[in-house]
Amino acid sequence: MWLNGTSDLIEKLKKLGVHKVALQFPEGLKRQAAPVATDLKDAGFKVIISGDPCYGACDLALDTLAYGDADALVHFGHAPVDERENVIFEPWTVDFDIPILEKALPLLKEKTVGLVTTVQHAPLIPAMETYLFSHGHECRVADGTGRTPLRGQVIGCSFAAAKSTGAGEILFVGTGLFHPIGIALVTKARVIALDPLTGTAQEVSADALLRRRFAIMEKARGAQHIGIIVSTKSGQQRRALAERLAALSPGAVIVTMREVNPDELLNLGFDCYVNTACPRLAYDDQVRFKKPVLSPQEFEILCGVRTWDDYTIDEIT
Incomplete structure (x- = not known):
């Protein structure tokens, strides 16, 4: 509501x-x-x-x-x-019955747990803390800052609230698996995801995503013509990053776009693309694109300025 x-x-x-x-x-x-x-x-x-x-x-x-x-x-x-x-x-909040958190309790191994959620459920953070404390878990919840101004809030391009907890185990309350997978990659913590609308709780692994991304990177290896996508949207413009990435390869050219869609990328005809717009485009929408769409970090790995061991999910800071 x-x-x-x-x-x-x-x-x-x-x-x-x-x-x-x-x-x-x-x-x-x-x-x-x-x-x-x-x-x-x-x-x-x-x-x-x-x-x-x-x-x-x-x-x-x-x-x-x-x-x-x-x-x-x-x-x-x-x-x-x-x-x-x-x-x-x-804001637009989506309420749920706090006792649904019981579905996650059997999966929590640590007494101290980092707690994060999305904007729709952020007003329920205090009630979630109280419930978990009554069941033996002390919660660490980060104050709002930067792109995530609400306490305990994460978004698809910023997991700062999860990192700031410093917890070895993190409970994400929200729908979908993109956020908890991103949290796992960024924090290296054990992550439990609870969908409060379905009551489904599970431990999240980033392994499948990493395998898919490695395959995309291999497909892009050796690309001669590379489009570095720069978004013209208000909160996605990372021109300085795009210019730094373009300097890594003689075949890289900056391409400005408002809507990044498969037809436009196909028409442009580059061998592969590097996405500096919304980070989720590369991860969520790759199946829709005919050509590889890399994150900035993945392109850095292919260019030899970052190692695979230093792989992390893309964020806008």
Whole structure:
């Protein structure tokens, strides 16, 4: 459910003196756009909705502000990854019954456990701590910082909250396996993943991902023409990194893109690509790409400036 509600947002906008409002929703929440827009229009605001794909707080519809369509952009569902003028972030929480944590208890071997989750469940961190403490586990939870401003929060491009716990065993509460696999690679800790919506708990291994990534790297070995992808999205632009990577190979050329999709990469015709945009593109979407898409660290390994023993998952810091 939406954490604050339309009435609170209306009051916030009025206090800021906003008259024209742009709304942006991630893919899973887009069906909320019409009713929220109606409420704001009824309150006297001029409203537009960004209909473009949105994959996170790093993908803001800033064009709605640049062209004067709106005085403020309201972004739903995520916490900010950086400071942006005239952008309002409205969290969206997904509640669950705290006793579902019992599913993870048999898998926890250590008394001290690092605890992390995603933005949707971050408000439940205190209740999770209390529950685990009552069952014999002391929790380490990192304070919010940088791209993950909420306490105990991790995102797909930053696992700082997991590293900061310093724990040898970490409990991730959330859906999917990408986050816990990334945590395992970054921290080298034992990671237990609990899906609070299905009640499924499991120990996570990064071995399968590493085997897949090694195969992709071997496929890219010897590539003559290499496209270094630079995102033009608000929170994904890593031009300095791209320029450093391009300098590692005479066949590397920087390619700027907003949406990184299989058709465009195929049309460009490079032998392989190095992704400095959203890190998850290389890991999650490789099956969709006809050519290898490497992470910066993988490209460094192929270029001989990093060893395989120093392999780690890509993060934006």
